[in-house]
Amino acid sequence: MQQDAFQPSTGQRIHLVTGKLAEPMLCHIAGELEQRHDVRCTVGVAPITVAALMTPRWLKRKLDIPPQTTDVVLPGFICLDPEQRASVISELQNDVDRGDQVRWWIGPKDCRELHEWFGGESMPVELTDHGIEIIAEINHAPRLSMQDFRSAVGHLRDQGADRIDIGCDPSSACQNIADYVRVVLDEGMPASIDTFDIPETERAVAAGADLVLSVNASNRFAAMDWGCEVVAIPDVPNDINSLKHTVDDLRQHGVCVRADAILEPIGSGFFASLQRYAEFRKQEPTIKMMMGIGNLTELTDVDSAGVNLILLAICEELRIESVLTTQVINWARSSVRECDHARRLLRYAVGMQTPPKRISDALVMLRDPKLRPMPDGALDELATTIRDTNYRIFADDSLIHLVSSGLHLSDRDAFAMFDALLKSSRGDSMDPGHAFYLGYEMAKATIAMQLGKQYEQDRALNWGMLTVEEDAHRIERTARRRKGSNRKGSGDQESD
Incomplete structure (x- = not known):
């Protein structure tokens, strides 16, 4: 029968039961439990996606207990009523093969609480690893004074940006664009230039900009002489073939290139543009890619944190290694910080094959993760x-x-x-x-x-x-x- 509290002891052989969705996370936790408590853990994956859908009657037909198991730990959702747990355990003990030879436990609902349930402290999640570069654009940079521009660069750097993109003015080329590039480099950041004007691009590259946004059929002939990496885009957003032609041409001439299939705003082909990214990644599994996410965050009346997380999740799964973002409109003013945290959270979640839930609440801003109401009276x-x-x-x-x-x-x-x-x-x-x-x-x-x-x-x-x-x-x-x-x-x- 289940005891009042689980107290692991050296040599115990503990079988942890879960569903398919939690298997990678539980296997990772099982390894930590083994090291911390000197026990042996096995993971039993029932043929069901979510452990919360298990019932005792269903489980006793599916459960296979490994030899030498001393304890079986079931997910907490199998019985939420504490008063019924003894009868549930008794039923499984009597009806499961070898069930009478082990001790049965109903553990926490979330496997990430197992460390505390085992009598220890919860293991902190280290959200340090990430694989997405954040390119923060300063729109219409030449309209800013050098002092204001330098301040903007420092702010974006401190928010988590990896690169500063100098957004130029489409109506007129900036003759002193090199000065803006040098400010970015002086602040310890790599610089990219966002312009189709070829002489303006040449001045920026000569000053130290090592990435050019953007290149298509209109200016790719000049890119052969710049000696830096470029971002290839379609000639028109929905023409993925033109993107392939530009990428192929640039690669044939030895130009380092990353591809951007152009994210369209909602109402202008948003979902179709996501499909283009997926299609291009399927066709080109090794090429670097970039997604300009500001087209969604800046052009949608909604707080940016959730939008940024979803877009970066798409990038993480499609292996899109960089995002271009802005934080001009007020509801997106913290986009760089949001992207910085989201990319770390998503790298952990995708790596562990677990939903990004109860890992970090830093992006839960409007409401709280959990409320603690006062009891009646x-x-x-x-x-x-x-x-x-x-x-x-x-x-x-x-x-x-x-x-x-x-x-x-x-x-x-x-x-x-x-x-x-x-x-x-x-x-x-x-x-x-x-x-x-x-x-x-x-x-x-x-x-x-x-x-x-x-x-x-x-x-x-x-x-x-x-x-x-x-x-x-x-x-x-x-x-x-x-x-x-x-x-x-x-x-x-x-x-x-």
């Missing part, structure tokens, strides 16, 4: 048990709560609740600083309530990678007031 009980007059603020899906000794106010409208507080017996002691603090915290609670975020008083809301931590203002104010009260010989407590 807990706030009323809190109001009757606490003795001090400090104010505690809570938020759930529908209400903001203000709780203190003998007081529990709640409302969807923070203004209405604050008005009720002023009309209560506590209202006369409200000073301006205290009112400002409560108003600030209730504004955060309102945002949390509206978006479905976890609110914790005196702590910053969780905005993923964009979170800016806050000082503990309530604690500091309370400590200062109490210190001052003690100097005066007063025992009164701050109503905070």
Whole structure:
């Protein structure tokens, strides 16, 4: 029978059961468990994609327990009700071949929690490896002063860009484009030039730009003399044959080339353009490729993080080694940071053949990964048990709560609740600083309530990678007031 807690001991032979989807991840974890606990682990993969769809009746027909197994660990989804687990284990013990010779366990729902379930600490996921180069474009760069351009280069570098692309002005060539290239190089970044103007390209390459965007039938004849890598594109976006002709011509002349099939915006052939990337990769399995993802992030009314992750997932699976992105429009202003984290997350997920879930929540910004609601009646009980007059603020899906000794106010409208507080017996002691603090915290609670975020008083809301931590203002104010009260010989407590 299952015991209260799993305590691995040296020499145990543990059989871990899962579905097909989690097999690569579980095999990796099994190896870590063996090293950490000096046990032997085998992985049993049931003929089902997702372990959550297993039932005890189905599993007992499919389960094959290896010889010398001492313990079998089933995924937590096999029985979510703790009170029924003993009967489920008893059923499997009686009906599975060799089931009465092993100890049975129902483990966590997520195999990534096995380290903690084994009595240890969770293994940190190292999101350091990546395979996608981020090319950050500065649009209309020649319109910027050198000081502003240098500042933009440093900002993009610090956000995670690997290369700076100098976006030129299509209406007029920049005579001092070499100065812009030198700024990029001075900031420690490789430079690319984005122009079809041949003399402008030549000046940029002579100054040190080592990648040219873009080349097609109109200018590929000149690329033979530039002595640098170029990005080949179709003559028109949907003409993949013209892309192949340009690539073949450049390669025949010894030009290093990467191909971009041109990502089209939604409404202009978006899905067809994705198919072109896949088709070209199938035809050319070894050539370097690039995808300009700004056509989607800049031209779609949606926060960019999710769009960037999906596009980089396509690039990771198609082995598209570089992306060109911009962060001009406000909803895409953190695109480079998002791409930098997404490429690391996706390299790990694809390498482990596991969904990118519960690995990192840095890109979960609008809502929170998980909420921790207060139990029913807990706030009323809190109001009757606490003795001090400090104010505690809570938020759930529908209400903001203000709780203190003998007081529990709640409302969807923070203004209405604050008005009720002023009309209560506590209202006369409200000073301006205290009112400002409560108003600030209730504004955060309102945002949390509206978006479905976890609110914790005196702590910053969780905005993923964009979170800016806050000082503990309530604690500091309370400590200062109490210190001052003690100097005066007063025992009164701050109503905070």
